[in-house]
Amino acid sequence: xxxxxxxxxxxxxxxxxxxxxxxxxxxxxxxxxxxxxxxxxxxxxxxxxxxxxxxxxxxxxxxxxxxxxxxxxxxxxxxxxxxxxxxxxxxxxxxxxxxxxxxxxxxxxxx
Amino acid sequence: xxxxxxxxxxxxxxxxxxxxxxxxxxxxxxxxxxxxxxxxxxxxxxxxxxxxxxxxxxxxxxxxxxxxxxxxxxxxxxxxxxxxxxxxxxxxxxxxxxxxxxxxxxxxxxxxxxxxxx
Numbered sequence: 203x204x205x206x207x208x209x210x211x212x213x214x215x216x217x218x219x220x221x222x223x224x225x226x227x228x229x230x231x232x233x234x235x236x237x238x239x240x241x242x243x244x245x246x247x248x249x250x251x252x253x254x255x256x257x258x259x260x261x262x263x264x265x266x267x268x269x270x271x272x273x274x275x276x277x278x279x280x281x282x283x284x285x286x287x288x289x290x291x292x293x294x295x296x297x298x299x300x301x302x303x304x305x306x307x308x309x310x311x312x313x
Numbered sequence: 314x315x316x317x318x319x320x321x322x323x324x325x326x327x328x329x330x331x332x333x334x335x336x337x338x339x340x341x342x343x344x345x346x347x348x349x350x351x352x353x354x355x356x357x358x359x360x361x362x363x364x365x366x367x368x369x370x371x372x373x374x375x376x377x378x379x380x381x382x383x384x385x386x387x388x389x390x391x392x393x394x395x396x397x398x399x400x401x402x403x404x405x406x407x408x409x410x411x412x413x414x415x416x417x418x419x420x421x422x423x424x425x426x427x428x429x430x431x
Contacts, residue, residue: 238417240358247408247424248358253417291358295416299375302348302416307357 205303206231206292213311214282222308224275224292230303232273236295239268239277242307243288251290252277279310287312315339317409317422324428330397333425335409342390343367346412349383349394351405352424359405363412366392399429 207225214220224231224239231237239252250259252268255275265280275294279286292305320334335347349361364371364383373381382395392409406424413419 236416238414240418242358247421248418250413250417250419253414253419257414259413259419289357293358293360293417301372301374302360302363304350304358304360 205296206294206305208290208292208305208308210306211309211311213313214279215313216282216284218282219278219280220282220310221276221278222290222292222310224277224294224305226273226275226294226296226303228273229298230273230294230296231270231275231292233297234295235270237268237270237275238293239266239275240291240293241286241288242291248291282312284312286310315411315420317411317420319407319409319422319425322426322428324430325399327400327429327431329399329429330395331399331427332393332395333407333409333427334391334393335422336389336391337411338390340411343387347383347392348410348412348418349381350408350410350418352408353402353405356405361407362394364392366390396427399427401429401431403427404429 235255240248242248268277290308296303316338318336343366346365362373366385384393409422410418411420
């Protein structure tokens with residue numbers, strides 16, 4: 203059982219927007235601005251999309267955006283493209299054990 | 314460019330130990346923490362531990378405490394992860410990864426597959 207809760211799946215058609223949620227608690231997502239999002243294609247190494255809630259590393263398309271409200275963080279993928287079909291994971295600093303926790307992952311399907 | 318090169322795949326018996334190496338290059342080795350994350354077949358990412366090469370602040374995930382140990386060799390820019398008392402459910406891809414920003418990962422090693430089987 204993952205510490206952060208993500209929906210197991212999400213989907214959208216090309217060009218549409220989809221939002222993936224990541225629910226935690228006041229000890230992790232809600233209490234600190236240390237949420238990251240990663241994209242992982244099958245058989246590949248994860249790639250960072252977002253760090254510190256909403257900061258996008260250079261090279262990551264601005265179609266990827268993120269935010270946080272209370273204990274829930276969200277990743278929005280706009281203008282869906284076929285290449286966006288992948289697994290997406292959120293992570294956060296967790297003060298309870300002074301460690302890092304991941305969400306269970308969301309499989310994004312582009313219809 | 315930043316690179317993290319891990320040691321090759323391992324096959325171990327239950328109860329054995331495994332040590333994975335992670336050789337870093339392209340950045341100041343002692344300037345950034347290194348995370349360890351694993352992924353069981355078909356499953357999600359699981360955070361295991363973090364250490365700062367040259368420092369003393371090592372943190373292990375509670376479920377691995379007492380079974381995982383991180384060491385390093387700053388002369389070769391290499392971090393090692395030892396996992397003891399292996400069980401079949403330790404079968405997974407193990408990644409080392411460079412920290413970038415607060416509690417975030419910006420570069421990943423290629424992964425080391427550990428298979429635990431009798």
